[in-house]
Amino acid sequence: MxxxxxxxxxxxxxxxxxxxxxxxxxxxxxxxxxxxxxxxxxxxxxxxxxxxxxxxxxxxxxxxxxxxxxxxxxxxxxxxxxxxxxxxxxxxxxxxxxxxxxxxxxQIEKKVIVRQYEAVPEQPMGKQLQVDWGETKQKTIDNKEIKLYFMAFVLAHSRHKYMEWQARPFTTRDAIRCHENAFQFYGGRTEEIVYDQDHLITVSENAGQLLLTAEFQSYVNERKFNIYLCRRADPESKGMIENVVKYIKGNFADSRVFSNIEDWNDRALQWLQRTGNHQVHQTTKKRPAEVFLLEKQHLQPVSSLLSYESTNNQSITRSVSKDNTIRYKSNRYSVPLGTYQTMTENLVWVEVIGDEQQTLVIRREANGEIIAEHMISSEKGKLIQNRHHTRDRSKGIEELKQRLISYFEDPTQAAAYFDEISQRYPRYRRDQFAIIHKVIQQYPALIDTVLTKCMTEKLYNANDFRDIAHHLDTLHDEAMKGLQSFYNNSPKYSHIKASTRSLNAYTSILGGRA
Incomplete structure (x- = not known):
């Protein structure tokens, strides 16, 4: 048939x-x-x-x-x-x-159950932001496996994306913090934000009446954006963000090796700039980053920080990273060395002051002493660092140099010698000084003679200093042994005590001045 x-x-x-x-x-x-x-x-x-x-x-x-x-x-x-x-x-x-x-x-036809989808009209600029959560399992640098969690955002018009990762499940407080970071990343907020029925933000939906968690409701009251909560089993209304979650998992996270969460978030932002927001979108046929430049003008401005009451004192804090920096508006700002401590929460309070030229003020406590101030940068992905927050690496070397100079009879000559070494070996001066320090400990009686020889011959190198000291010490030992052997083997002179030469005599043997 x-x-x-x-x-x-x-x-x-x-x-x-x-x-x-x-x-x-x-x-x-x-x-x-x-x-x-x-x-x-x-x-x-x-x-x-x-x-x-x-x-x-x-x-x-x-x-x-x-x-x-x-x-x-x-x-x-x-x-x-x-x-x-x-x-x-x-x-x-x-x-x-x-x-x-x-x-x-x-002749059995495979009848596919087709769900009827309604085309969703394009959202106007600045109208809608979609939000969702995701998680992945990643291999670590020591070949173990870790579970990571992320929160993704996408502007419905431009498809411009943002994401933030952490190594533990999200809490409502985390969700609020990520919202703030996203608003800073975009430079404003939309009129409406679309969510799934997530337990972090909602308690229940009763016939269209939303019941939000108390903490998130306080946040919405202050930021004043509208919430659209998707019905269960209704992914069409937030299909954009679901595609973004799949995109992040399949393109950014797939086969990427995890080292630490700070590095992971840095690479996530780089991926967004390089790929996520740069590649042409299949639906719009445009680059999200280019369309975003226009949509950004339609976003509603967001104050830099939330008020004290609305967020239970938490949303105006920032976490201090291991490298003693905090994140603000997609940049990293330094805090004094030692601010980060293990086994503590590592939170600091931040405040923005000024109108045209804004300053970021950082405190340990809400009304405590200021520990850092920075001019806020308009760029992204930058490290803004106060030089006073870094370790003074030259201080320890300078102390070591002064201590070494004190061992010599002529400090002026010694200072000139060590200054010359510092100029010739700026990156290795600590190593050079360490070698000389060992020579001083091993041959204390020879160091002034060695220094004079090195200055005369212009041998500004710790290895030469060490070799000369070792050579002088060897000559001295051989001379002493020869004289001692001569007198011991001659009965006529056995009662005579052998004399020793001065160190200057050995210097003249090497070709230097007596």
């Missing part, structure tokens, strides 16, 4: 693709039967029926399931077979091929 139907449609000028679509079979099958005569087709069918296949024993089950549930996939049929026959050893490709043959032979 299949042979007859194929040739009948062919006589009616149907194309191969049209025949395949009409009969719900593959195009290779159409080509195969078109190349056969009727007798060849009958022989081929009889051959198929007579050939033993691994799943022939289960054919009745499979045929019954397909006739009753035409939409079933081969993966579901495979699962049902294993449910009834746990000892069945068969691969997925075998099941797919067998199900495909049965569908074609018995």
């Amino acid at each position: 299949l042979y007859v139907k194929i040739h009948e449609l062919r006589k009616r000028k149907f194309k191969v693709a049209q025949i395949a679509k009409e009969l719900k079979i593959s195009r290779p099958t159409v080509y195969k039967y078109l190349d056969m005569t009727f007798d060849e087709a009958r022989a081929y069918t009889e051959q198929l029926l007579g050939r033993k296949k691994k799943l022939d024993h289960y054919k009745d089950w499979i045929l019954a399931w397909l006739e009753e549930y035409p939409h079933l996939s081969s993966a579901q049929i495979h699962d049902w077979l294993l449910e009834r026959y746990p000892d069945l050893l068969v691969g997925g490709s075998t099941v797919r091929s067998y199900v495909k043959d049965i569908r074609e032979f018995y």
